Amino acid sequence: RFNFCAGPASIPEAVLTEAAEQMLDWQGRGLSVMEMSHRSDEMVGIANEAEADLRELMGISDDYAVLFLQGGASSQFSAVPLNLMGEGKVVDYVNTGEWSKKAIKEAKRYAKVNVVASSEDTNFTTIPAFDSWKLSEDAAYLHYTPNETIGGLEFFWTPESKVPLVADMSSTILSRPVDVNKFGLIYAGAQKNIGPAGLTIVIVRKDLLGKANAMTPTMMDYKTAADNDSMYNTPPTLAWYLAGLVFKWLKAQGGLEAMEVLNRRKAEKLYSYIDASGFYSNPVEVASRSLMNIPFVLADASLDKAFLAGAEEAGLLNLKGHRSVGGMRASVYNAVPEEAVDALIAYMKTFAEQNS
Numbered sequence: 143r144f145n146f147c148a149g150p151a152s153i154p155e156a157v158l159t160e161a162a163e164q165m166l167d168w169q170g171r172g173l174s175v176m177e178m179s180h181r182s183d184e185m186v187g188i189a190n191e192a193e194a195d196l197r198e199l200m201g202i203s204d205d206y207a208v209l210f211l212q213g214g215a216s217s218q219f220s221a222v223p224l225n226l227m228g229e230g231k232v233v234d235y236v237n238t239g240e241w242s243k244k245a246i247k248e249a250k251r252y253a254k255v256n257v258v259a260s261s262e263d264t265n266f267t268t269i270p271a272f273d274s275w276k277l278s279e280d281a282a283y284l285h286y287t288p289n290e291t292i293g294g295l296e297f298f299w300t301p302e303s304k305v306p307l308v309a310d311m312s313s314t315i316l317s318r319p320v321d322v323n324k325f326g327l328i329y330a331g332a333q334k335n336i337g338p339a340g341l342t343i344v345i346v347r348k349d350l351l352g353k354a355n356a357m358t359p360t361m362m363d364y365k366t367a368a369d370n371d372s373m374y375n376t377p378p379t380l381a382w383y384l385a386g387l388v389f390k391w392l393k394a395q396g397g398l399e400a401m402e403v404l405n406r407r408k409a410e411k412l413y414s415y416i417d418a419s420g421f422y423s424n425p426v427e428v429a430s431r432s433l434m435n436i437p438f439v440l441a442d443a444s445l446d447k448a449f450l451a452g453a454e455e456a457g458l459l460n461l462k463g464h465r466s467v468g469g470m471r472a473s474v475y476n477a478v479p480e481e482a483v484d485a486l487i488a489y490m491k492t493f494a495e496q497n498s
């Protein structure tokens with residue numbers, strides 16, 4: 143069976159197997175990772191190794207702190223403005239879809255938000271050209287969503303920014319290499335390419351720490367986590383451990399360069415089939431089609447239910463599109479193998495033949 147869920151998403155089978163083997167008795171210590179003190183040598187070792195492996199995978203220099211937090215990417219929608227806006231500067235946001243909108247809505251509670259560009263007029267099927275962006279003269283930062291998980295819209299270029307660039311990479315992190323040095327802050331909920339839900343990763347340039355707005359709760363101030371190795375309070379230890387196993391798995395696959403090759407091949411196969419089918423379609427401009435989240439609709443929406451039922455039966459799980467857009471969505475994160483895409487295309491072909 144193959145799982146195309148947008149999140150919590152598929153986890154590599156090798157990782158699940160290893161975690162299951164170690165579940166009752168981690169490395170012969172007589173207890174599970176879940177039962178360890180977060181301050182124990184064992185857990186601190188697991189935590190440090192995970193951070194080191196993530197730094198290696200993404201090429202994160204010592205100029206950046208890597209934080210392992212709770213609260214999901216949604217909490218970062220508040221933490222980002224609170225930490226970076228200073229005492230009342232303008233903040234710049236790009237609106238390319240549902241997740242951008244949520245980030246903007248939350249930032250507006252605290253800061254003066256300037257929406258520099260929006261693709262709402264194309265129903266979020268395009269990315270506004272960079273030369274049309276109305277950047278503020280003196281923003282505290284520029285925020286964008288490199289991959290819109292719901293719309294299936296992805297940036298394959300990085301905005302040029304004089305101010306710290308902030309990216310919600312929840313659904314694209316670890317899918318291909320990025321130049322971390324171009325960013326002031328990157329954040330991501332774990333439950334797609336990192337591991338299970340409950341963990342949130344923040345990668346923040348150290349010079350941006352310690353400037354949080356006075357009203358920032360202690361737990362939301364990135365400096366609190368940075369000063370305490372993300373152990374100011376009890377961290378999500380099990381999720382952190384599992385993320386560490388995923389990072390090791392990624393290294394064994396050949397790192398992010400290898401993932402990019404595979405992810406491009408998977409996505410290209412599916413988009414090519416969709417475009418050629420005459421039965422399915424994807425509305426996103428070709429240059430900005432997501433490698434991770436591939437939404438598509440059937441020519442006749444009254445067939446949606448039958449399509450999904452048949453897919454379940456064929457072992458193709460969680461293809462239903464997001465409730466806000468309908469149709470279907472195949473999320474093909476790192477842990478979704480190429481065979482899953484092949485199986486999906488084979489099913490889609492048969493279904494189209496039987497229903498045309």
Ligand code: PLP
Pocket residue numbers: 148149213214215216217241287289290291292310311312313330331332
């Ligand atoms: N941002 C993006 C791009 C997402 O895809 C998601 C969840 O799917 C979120 C934010 C929200 O993440 P969380 O559920 O971790 O708060």
